Amino acid sequence: MKKKPVSKFLANDKLVLQLYVSGMSPKSMEAIENIKKLCDKHLNETFELEIVDIYKHPEVAAEQHIVFSPSLIKHLPLPKKTLIGNLSDTEKVIKALGISFKS
Amino acid sequence: MIKESADQLIQRITELENRLAESEQLIDAIRAGEVDAFAISANNRSEVYTLQSGDYAYRVLIEEFGEGAVNVTEDGIIVYTNSCFCELIGLPYEKVIGSFISDLIHPDSKAAFDRCFREALTGKCKGEIDLEIDARIIPVYISLTSLQPNLATVGIVISDLSETKKNEAVILQYQKALEIKNLELLQSNSELASFAYLASHDLQEPLRKIGIFCGRILEKDADKFSQVTTDYFNRIMGASNRMQNLIIALLNYSRISTSEILLTESSLSRIAEEVKSDLNELIQEAKATIEISPLPKLKVIPLQFSQLFSNLIMNSLKYRKAGTNPVIKISAGLVQAAAIPEEGPSRDGQYWRIEIRDNGIGFDQQYADRIFELFQRLHGKSEYEGTGIGLAICKKIVQNHNGFISATGQPGAGAVFNIYLPKTENE
Amino acid sequence: MNNILLIDDDADDQLIFKEAISEVTDKVGCIFANNGFEALSWLIRLDPAPSIVFLDLNMPIMNGFECLEQIRKNDQWRKIPVIIFSTSNNPEDKRKSEKLGASFFLTKTSDFQLLKIKLSEILQSHFPGIELFGQITRIK
Numbered sequence: 210m211k212k213k214p215v216s217k218f219l220a221n222d223k224l225v226l227q228l229y230v231s232g233m234s235p236k237s238m239e240a241i242e243n244i245k246k247l248c249d250k251h252l253n254e255t256f257e258l259e260i261v262d263i264y265k266h267p268e269v270a271a272e273q274h275i276v277f278s279p280s281l282i283k284h285l286p287l288p289k290k291t292l293i294g295n296l297s298d299t300e301k302v303i304k305a306l307g308i309s310f311k312s
Numbered sequence: 313m314i315k316e317s318a319d320q321l322i323q324r325i326t327e328l329e330n331r332l333a334e335s336e337q338l339i340d341a342i343r344a345g346e347v348d349a350f351a352i353s354a355n356n357r358s359e360v361y362t363l364q365s366g367d368y369a370y371r372v373l374i375e376e377f378g379e380g381a382v383n384v385t386e387d388g389i390i391v392y393t394n395s396c397f398c399e400l401i402g403l404p405y406e407k408v409i410g411s412f413i414s415d416l417i418h419p420d421s422k423a424a425f426d427r428c429f430r431e432a433l434t435g436k437c438k439g440e441i442d443l444e445i446d447a448r449i450i451p452v453y454i455s456l457t458s459l460q461p462n463l464a465t466v467g468i469v470i471s472d473l474s475e476t477k478k479n480e481a482v483i484l485q486y487q488k489a490l491e492i493k494n495l496e497l498l499q500s501n502s503e504l505a506s507f508a509y510l511a512s513h514d515l516q517e518p519l520r521k522i523g524i525f526c527g528r529i530l531e532k533d534a535d536k537f538s539q540v541t542t543d544y545f546n547r548i549m550g551a552s553n554r555m556q557n558l559i560i561a562l563l564n565y566s567r568i569s570t571s572e573i574l575l576t577e578s579s580l581s582r583i584a585e586e587v588k589s590d591l592n593e594l595i596q597e598a599k600a601t602i603e604i605s606p607l608p609k610l611k612v613i614p615l616q617f618s619q620l621f622s623n624l625i626m627n628s629l630k631y632r633k634a635g636t637n638p639v640i641k642i643s644a645g646l647v648q649a650a651a652i653p654e655e656g657p658s659r660d661g662q663y664w665r666i667e668i669r670d671n672g673i674g675f676d677q678q679y680a681d682r683i684f685e686l687f688q689r690l691h692g693k694s695e696y697e698g699t700g701i702g703l704a705i706c707k708k709i710v711q712n713h714n715g716f717i718s719a720t721g722q723p724g725a726g727a728v729f730n731i732y733l734p735k736t737e738n739e
Numbered sequence: 740m741n742n743i744l745l746i747d748d749d750a751d752d753q754l755i756f757k758e759a760i761s762e763v764t765d766k767v768g769c770i771f772a773n774n775g776f777e778a779l780s781w782l783i784r785l786d787p788a789p790s791i792v793f794l795d796l797n798m799p800i801m802n803g804f805e806c807l808e809q810i811r812k813n814d815q816w817r818k819i820p821v822i823i824f825s826t827s828n829n830p831e832d833k834r835k836s837e838k839l840g841a842s843f844f845l846t847k848t849s850d851f852q853l854l855k856i857k858l859s860e861i862l863q864s865h866f867p868g869i870e871l872f873g874q875i876t877r878i879k
Contacts, residue, residue: 513826516826517826519849520826520847520848520849521751523849524755524849524850524851525751527849527850527851528758528851531851
């Protein structure tokens, strides 16, 4: 993924997520694992997840002034939400993202 | 107007409350140690800051993985080494750190390393060199990368090739042994060939004498002998003649096995036509017709293939049907290995099938394999002359070409000889 | 009396040769040497020297080629025609004998009649006008 990441804002209720990581840092690796597991298990809706490495793209901070790693940003549906940390607390993540459990 | 301001103010306060909540959450997160790094932009520049925990995994990886890793300055001073490298060369950390990497390199590899190092200063370089530590030589594979502009060093990953080299040495030994065995085989073959030639030559000497002296007896004293005695002498000469033919045929057979396999691209059509013209007398005498369809150009041993065609044509002429003019048809085509009806070892790919079909007396299919064996004959010596070696020679020749031969026939309905040769790429 | 010398270590071949010559003519005498050394001693002793030398190749101690070389080295014998009389049908041997100065290569066969015909031809060409027994026609 060499080009600058572009956040897509779509009209419908699709879940659009971005996960910021920093290379091989332990929490980055945990966050990636956790979000993947969560998406597989609990998301029955379509979603978009983009993983961005701030070492490779420090310029993402320009838009948001400060970007933490690891952190998960829910761009859509509004309101925008930011979750810091390795996302190990699944319930907390799901609640924050306002998504329904897979039935 | 005051009402609007109040609304605006309330909106602003809510906004600020939200933002404050987020900021507090962020600070809590940092305090709680939930982030490893962050990026901040200021004055159009973005910078990434790594907290202490963020580097941990990189360190563990480099320290724990099974390859040597060092950082070397432009002047060749080792300013970082992992423990694996120290283990690889068998020196303690203190002796390695701060030393010159060139001190560890075998004199014969120094030039190659210098070249690689210079190349790596502007990019990357990889190669095989030998290290020398305390008279121990360690073959290694090195991968160099310049870490500029971030660091003023060249990073080198070093892999120990000792095991690989040991395996290479073993393989080389086997190769050498194979070469020696090959030479021995060539030697043995050539000795066998000379032996066969000498033996056949010396074996024929007494036969020549028998022939001459029997002939002299009959010439000088034929009138003094009874019918029976004359008959006996004729039988002696006949037997001695047959033995001579046998010796010559055996010599031929042994020559086929011991001669060098020199394959040259040859036109099989041309070889067949040449054999046809060589056997012209026999063909005329038998009132036979030889029809040669277009045959491919293949890599064969021309002399042996000539003999192959010759033996098969002579065979068909010999076993012709009385009262019928022999017709021998030679043709060729490509077949898939799977489509070959004859049994045999597993084959794949394509084969050339060269077919020699005659209208002679044929044979019983149950003997189809036997006829190619040495000295095997399906008819008595008195019915058909022959040494019983001709078809065995054909089989040997086809084997020399990595192919196989088979025959199908029916008594009274002629025979078909099929020569199968594997098709190679360029044909 | 013209003399011809046969150098051959095989007693049977000597007998065959003697019989063949005797059935072709009685105007030629045969002398036999069993090996190269005997041959050279005959050549020294015989006066006049033999008119033709027949030489086998496959002999022990001194083989035919070595013997031929010795004959050719000697001034007195250099002019004597030497005919190789051998079982070999190797073209290499034929070439080598030509090179060493042999005038003909006669292959030993099991055909007695053929031997007589060949010897007649040789005798006729070396002793023009020599009296031969009967007419021996070549059978094609």
